[in-house]
Amino acid sequence: MDKYIDLINQTFDFPTEEFHVENDQMIFNGIPLLEIIKEYGTPLKLTYLPKISSQIQKAKKLFRESIEKLDYKGTYTYCYCTKSSHFSFVLEEGLKNDIHIETSSSYDIPIIRALYEKGKLTKDRYVICNGFKRELYKSYIADLINDGFYNVTPILDNLSEIDYYKEHVNEKCRLGIRVASDEEPKFEFYTSRLGIRYNDVVDLYLNQIKDDPKFELKMLHYFINSGIKDTSYYWSELSRFVHKYCELKKVCPELDSIDIGGGFPIKTSIQSEYNYRYMVEEILRTIQRICQAEGVPEPNIFTEFGIFTVGESGANIYSILDLKLQNDKELWYMIDGSFITNLPDAWALSQRYILLAINHLNKGYRRVQIGGLTCDSQDYYNSETHSFQVFLPTIASDEKEPLYIGFFHTGAYQESLSGYGGIKHCLIPAPRHVIIDRDENGHLKTRMFADEQDSDSMLKILGYKQ
Numbered sequence: 237m238d239k240y241i242d243l244i245n246q247t248f249d250f251p252t253e254e255f256h257v258e259n260d261q262m263i264f265n266g267i268p269l270l271e272i273i274k275e276y277g278t279p280l281k282l283t284y285l286p287k288i289s290s291q292i293q294k295a296k297k298l299f300r301e302s303i304e305k306l307d308y309k310g311t312y313t314y315c316y317c318t319k320s321s322h323f324s325f326v327l328e329e330g331l332k333n334d335i336h337i338e339t340s341s342s343y344d345i346p347i348i349r350a351l352y353e354k355g356k357l358t359k360d361r362y363v364i365c366n367g368f369k370r371e372l373y374k375s376y377i378a379d380l381i382n383d384g385f386y387n388v389t390p391i392l393d394n395l396s397e398i399d400y401y402k403e404h405v406n407e408k409c410r411l412g413i414r415v416a417s418d419e420e421p422k423f424e425f426y427t428s429r430l431g432i433r434y435n436d437v438v439d440l441y442l443n444q445i446k447d448d449p450k451f452e453l454k455m456l457h458y459f460i461n462s463g464i465k466d467t468s469y470y471w472s473e474l475s476r477f478v479h480k481y482c483e484l485k486k487v488c489p490e491l492d493s494i495d496i497g498g499g500f501p502i503k504t505s506i507q508s509e510y511n512y513r514y515m516v517e518e519i520l521r522t523i524q525r526i527c528q529a530e531g532v533p534e535p536n537i538f539t540e541f542g543i544f545t546v547g548e549s550g551a552n553i554y555s556i557l558d559l560k561l562q563n564d565k566e567l568w569y570m571i572d573g574s575f576i577t578n579l580p581d582a583w584a585l586s587q588r589y590i591l592l593a594i595n596h597l598n599k600g601y602r603r604v605q606i607g608g609l610t611c612d613s614q615d616y617y618n619s620e621t622h623s624f625q626v627f628l629p630t631i632a633s634d635e636k637e638p639l640y641i642g643f644f645h646t647g648a649y650q651e652s653l654s655g656y657g658g659i660k661h662c663l664i665p666a667p668r669h670v671i672i673d674r675d676e677n678g679h680l681k682t683r684m685f686a687d688e689q690d691s692d693s694m695l696k697i698l699g700y701k702q
Contacts, residue, residue: 238390240352240593240601240629247622248506254504254548254644255592262594264551264644269594273457273553273640279573281555285329287549292316293655294512295500295541306523310493310536314422315364317498317542318344319662320648324699326358326546334360338540342369344665344689345376347638348385350700363388364495364538366457368430369397371674378404378594386410391457391495393430398444401451411438411445412455412495415475415480417457420462431458434480441488452490455538456481459497464515471522478523482530488669491534494523500544502645504588550647552578553594556639562609566644567604570630571641576615579646580653583614588621590644595637596629602697604628657697665689 241257243251260295261270265284274281292314299312315338316330319687327337327347337357338344341495351357363385365377378401380388392414401409418433427433432440436457445451462470464491474496485491496519501510505529527534530543553575556569581587603625618626629641652661660666666689695701 238600239598240321241597243601243627244506244597250268250506251351252506252608257597260595262595262597262642264642266580269553269642270640273594276329278555278640279571281578282553282645283325284549284551285325288326288329288645289333291541291545291586292335292547294328295539295544297510302513302520306517306520306524308650309534310519310523313536315362315495315538315540316545317540318347318411319378319652320542321546321651322347322663322694322698324350326549327351330545336538338364338366340367340372341662341664342373342376343665343691343694345373345380346695347698347700348380350695354400359383359385360387361385362538364412364455364457364540365390366540367392368393369592371400373447374400375404376537377401381409382406383676389455389515391455392432393438395432395436395614398440399450399605402448405450406472407450409451410454411451412457413453414457414459415477417458417460417477419460420469428461434476436483436497437480438487441484446488453484453488453492455493455495456484456491457495458547459496459531460499460539461554463499463501464519465499466511466515466518471518474519474522475526478526479530481535482527482532483651485532485535486530491535492533493538495538495540496541498542498544500539500541502543502547503590506590506592524563527546528590528630533673546646547648550611550645552643552646554641554643554652556628556641559631559633567602568607569604569639569641570607570609574615575596575611575617576608576610577654579643579650582617583645584653586701587617589622589646591626592642592644593629594634594642596631596639599631599661600647601627601631602630610665659697663694665694668693670688 251272254265278647294560296314313336314337317338319340325337348363364630377388377390389410389412391414414431415437416428416433418427419425443454445453459474481494524534554573558574560570577580606617606626620626630640652659668688671683671684671685
């Protein structure tokens with residue numbers, strides 16, 4: 237009989253740096269998962285903090301060595317994209333590695349304040365402020381700059397945004413401009429809704445920034461949703477962006493940095509085919525080649541890695557509650573959780589994760605469908621990255637020890653997308669909720685059921701306040 241562990245060994249180059257087997261149980265980053273399960277039960281969400289630091293150091297090392305190899309003249313700065321996970325333990329672990337921060341909405345700024353008050357972040361850290369900004373976000377940014385956070389850099393996302401800073405910022409202020417990149421050809425629209433049109437960038441600088449002694453345009457920023465991939469689309473967009481940097485640099489001497497956004501992928505299978513070193517070197521070569529051709533100094537490079545920073549630190553563990561054979565061939569393993577509520581990307585985007593059994597590894601295996609607890613027909617998981625199916629150990633419905641399964645590398649976005657404790661994606665607050673009725677005369681009656689969610693409630697959920 238072929239065992240489940242034989243299937244793993246035959247499919248992958250196993251064991252790996254992250255996964256190995258001891259005493260018929262799966263070990264993840266040296267963590268005896270069965271012991272954790274017996275102590276805390278399931279369903280269970282794990283965050284392994286050392287993985288956050290090792291990912292940061294991996295990227296820093298790649299850029300440092302590639303810059304030295306290619307004799308690239310600019311510097312490299314690692315920023316963490318907070319929207320991937322806002323939890324205090326994630327930010328505090330990341331900041332141990334001399335990183336900087338990228339924000340995307342107003343309630344990110346109270347997090348910056350809380351980290352500063354705890355001594356985890358100093359006023360010289362770069363805070364790259366992205367996103368389309370409502371009044372509160374712009375107000376928080378201006379207050380930070382006026383309070384001496386001199387490397388806070390608002391990234392202008394529309395032509396009128398600078399008007400607010402002209403009126404409310406009192407100190408010398410760094411600025412960036414985000415350019416609106418073209419989306420992938422298969423996308424539903426052509427150009428990103430975020431950022432400023434390529435044709436408007438130089439005019440924005442000349443008309444609104446150049447002659448104002450309060451401002452220095454230091455950064456040109458772009459981001460593409462595909463991530464950093466070895467495709468003609470990625471290289472075309474990067475080249476177009478660097479050419480625009482060179483054009484702007486020729487009229488803006490203080491401009492010295494580009495932000496190429498995020499996009500390093502994480503492993504969605506035990507073995508990854510992504511060549512990080514090749515991609516870093518090709519990015520540097522592309523920038524270097526264009527700048528030399530244009531006669532422009534090579535810029536400093538910023539990245540905003542979010543999923544790469546925190547994704548591989550997470551795992552979701554479930555018990556198999558029961559087996560259900562619904563027809564001649566479709567066997568369901570029912571978990572004590574839900575993909576829709578716990579791993580919403582698996583449901584909404586068909587995101588795949590590393591899936592492994594944690595125990596019963598020496599039993600046979602069979603093809604199964606995994607079902608969640610909700611009554612929604614979409615609450616299932618039935619394929620892996622390397623296969624259009626799922627295999628798990630063969631167990632009986634009255635098994636003495638339940639089968640435990642783990643979904644690994646789930647550390648980014650899933651809590652905010654599923655509304656963990658009341659937080660939302662990018663910390664966009666829940667809106668005011670007004671109840672409307674009519675009295676006996678047919679006149680409208682209104683009452684406030686709930687006000688807009690405030691930052692204090694989010695900071696408590698995320699661990700910044702008691």
